[in-house]
Amino acid sequence: MEGEVGMRVAVLGLGSMGAGMAASLRQTGHTVTGFDVVDASRNAFAAGGGTAATSAAEAAKGADAVVSVVVNASQTEALLFGEGGVAAAMQAGAVFVSCATMDPDAARSLAARLEASGQHYLDAPMSGGPARAATGELTVMASGSAAAFGQARPVLDAIAAKVYELGDAAGAGAAFKMINQLLAGVHIAAACEAISFAAKQGLDLKRVYEVITASAGNSWMFENRVPHVLDGDYAPKSAVEIFVKDLGIVQDMARRERFPVPVSAAALQMFLAAAGAGMGREDDASLARVYASLSGATLPKSDGTKE
Known part of the structure; x- marks a missing residue:
């Protein structure tokens, strides 16, 4: 699936940023499934025409890319490896695009754990706010392997006006x-x-x-x-x-x-x-x-x- 458009993308976290990013992905031809722990956010996404899953793992199953728009490292870790975590649901070769702001050491640790299971991790914190998220004009500060960048490229193209490639391993972006x-x-x-x-x-x-x-x-x-x-x-x-x-x-x-x-x-x-x-x-x-x-x-x- 690397480099193709029309990817299957899961967006986890449908607050003001995640909802805007999901909208940008849909507008550029991707099939998007979203999940949020807040019922109102999930319902608003569905009311706007999105496909809402009942769990993060359900959203991630079969996705080519999983975009995580949660707050911090602990939420990211729980989303990946906690009960019902998406790491076990992601298919081999899929990429996890982590947009949370976190300590670089935490990003490196999460990446190592996920990559050991055969999936890719892109450390991709963002800047720009809800308005730019909705128009696909974010700035993304990303680092990760060439394979992670390759798999995530269509997602990055959809959500960002500027993508800075800052290193070949997680942590630099953070x-x-x-x-x-x-x-x-x-x-x-x-x-x-x-x-x-x-x-x-x-x-x-x-x-x-x-x-x-x-x-x-x-x-x-x-x-x-x-x-x-x-x-x-x-x-x-x-x-x-x-x-x-x-x-x-x-x-x-x-x-x-x-x-x-x-x-x-x-x-x-x-x-x-x-x-x-x-x-x-x-x-x-x-x-x-x-x-x-x-x-x-x-x-x-x-x-x-x-x-």
């Missing part, structure tokens, strides 16, 4: 993603600190946004997240808990390497503060509300007033 997450988490924290500091000084926040996005202090995260603060809208497009997890992984990796990461450590404390204040499942721009609560700054509310 490491690249963690560098991205270090920067993303720090930039979100810095953006929220800056806009809250501006609010404390009584500045017009819309003008602050206009000026900074045209100046050297701008960042992609400032440009993307500060509008959430201006609108007082903290519905989760990317949740606080994601960076509690990812910056925690950065700290673990750095500790093993005896490498100092003080800036990302400070950012992690702000994400922890937001999660501890009950905002863990809300948008990561909620860090601005933590800064505001600590300082007495006033931020916009969703109704246009200030809080």
Whole structure:
């Protein structure tokens, strides 16, 4: 099946990212079966015309590629090797495309276990968000064997605008993603600190946004997240808990390497503060509300007033 279109693909995890990826795969001619442990996600996928399985193993049976869109290494391990795991259901030569953000050591361990059974493992964390997932324009940071890349190629072509091939073994893709997450988490924290500091000084926040996005202090995260603060809208497009997890992984990796990461450590404390204040499942721009609560700054509310 290597290199062909019209593959049989299982997508495991049908949240905002997985559902969009499944839609992109279907739109490019692949036969997609999806599964999610959340009934509502599975039902929404079926209502949209997808084929929903009753278990992960059922979805994976007979698939040429299994795309895993779960949160972390422990969920990936359980999906592969736990009770009813897909490793036992996958056919020989199929590829498991792991999109979770995880420690590179975990990716290497999972790959070794699966490859010992005759299947392929592609370490393929992604970046881009739900909108790009739905249009097949993600960025994928992938590493794995030539066989894994070959088997996964039609899937990658369907879900991504950019695929970076970063090494011939699992772990490199995960490491690249963690560098991205270090920067993303720090930039979100810095953006929220800056806009809250501006609010404390009584500045017009819309003008602050206009000026900074045209100046050297701008960042992609400032440009993307500060509008959430201006609108007082903290519905989760990317949740606080994601960076509690990812910056925690950065700290673990750095500790093993005896490498100092003080800036990302400070950012992690702000994400922890937001999660501890009950905002863990809300948008990561909620860090601005933590800064505001600590300082007495006033931020916009969703109704246009200030809080």
